[in-house]
Amino acid sequence: MIKLGGSFITEKDRPYTVNWEALQVGIEQIKAFYEKHSPHMVIVHGGGSFGHYETQEVKRKRGFIDCYGVALIQRSMMILSLAVLDTMVRKGLPSSLHPPHSFCKNENAYECNYEVIVDDLEKGLIPITYGDSVFSDKGKIISGDDLSVAISNKIGADCLIFSSNVEGVLDKEGKVIKEIKKGERISINKNEVFDVTGGILSKVEKSFLSNARNVRIVSGKDIYRALMGFEVGTKIANRS
Numbered sequence: 001m002i003k004l005g006g007s008f009i010t011e012k013d014r015p016y017t018v019n020w021e022a023l024q025v026g027i028e029q030i031k032a033f034y035e036k037h038s039p040h041m042v043i044v045h046g047g048g049s050f051g052h053y054e055t056q057e058v059k060r061k062r063g064f065i066d067c068y069g070v071a072l073i074q075r076s077m078m079i080l081s082l083a084v085l086d087t088m089v090r091k092g093l094p095s096s097l098h099p100p101h102s103f104c105k106n107e108n109a110y111e112c113n114y115e116v117i118v119d120d121l122e123k124g125l126i127p128i129t130y131g132d133s134v135f136s137d138k139g140k141i142i143s144g145d146d147l148s149v150a151i152s153n154k155i156g157a158d159c160l161i162f163s164s165n166v167e168g169v170l171d172k173e174g175k176v177i178k179e180i181k182k183g184e185r186i187s188i189n190k191n192e193v194f195d196v197t198g199g200i201l202s203k204v205e206k207s208f209l210s211n212a213r214n215v216r217i218v219s220g221k222d223i224y225r226a227l228m229g230f231e232v233g234t235k236i237a238n239r240s
């Protein structure tokens with residue numbers, strides 16, 4: 001289970017801008033691993049300057065996420081997801097795109113219906129999904145981090161790799177925290193541009209909910225090495 005962070009594949013401070021170079025770098029590594037080990041894998045991507053920005057704008061202009069707001073956010077994420085799909089397929093990876101709003105009724109990623117994703121995975125496709133907006137009693141956001149953890153457990157993933165635009169979880173001095181144990185208090189600097197679903201601390205908290213053997217938060221440049229089990233980025237010691 002690989003999450004391509006929105007901070008990695010988009011330019012987070014430029015609305016609606018794909019970071020094509022980073023996207024290529026990330027997917028090149030996924031391809032290298034795929035060709036070497038023919039793994040089953042699922043890709044989730046984040047919102048970056050598409051979903052997070054759009055949500056912020058919807059809330060600013062409309063006060064809350066109404067039906068039209070949901071449509072705007074869904075559209076922005078669908079555009080970004082096509083960039084991911086396109087890059088995957090151009091590199092020869094047999095990918096299939098699954099918008100969460102067609103298999104999740106609300107924002108709780110644990111209540112989504114993953115049947116079709118699991119089915120595709122078993123057939124040899126590489127399912128792609130992403131953080132999205134759905135309308136339940138009002139407009140809600142499904143976090144890509146939540147989807148990643150829920151899917152990692154659903155498919156019994158060995159690895160759950162979160163990638164972003166920094167080398168891992170950074171401490172107050174900006175140095176990578178090598179390992180975080182459950183319940184351990186960490187002190188970090190929060191300098192997120194915007195993240196409507198909780199940011200880095202909540203990513204760390206959520207990642208402890210995965211049963212995967214190898215859970216890491218790494219730079220998008222280190223996805224291959226993380227999948228290989230090398231000591232890169234921040235290890236989430238979810239099993240000790």
Ligand SMILES: Nc1ncnc2c1ncn2[C@@H]1O[C@H](COP(=O)(O)OP(=O)(O)O)[C@@H](O)[C@H]1O
Pocket residue numbers: 004005006007008012045046047048049052144163164165166168169170171188189190191192193195199200203
């Ligand atoms: N202390 C920290 N350590 C690591 N990342 C941090 C820290 N503080 C803020 N961040 C930011 O957290 C963000 C993670 O976002 P990411 O999950 O990749 O994006 P998205 O939510 O769009 O998928 C990055 O932009 C990163 O710079």
Ligand SMILES: [Mg+2]
Pocket residue numbers: 046145195197198199200
């Ligand atoms: Mg995030």
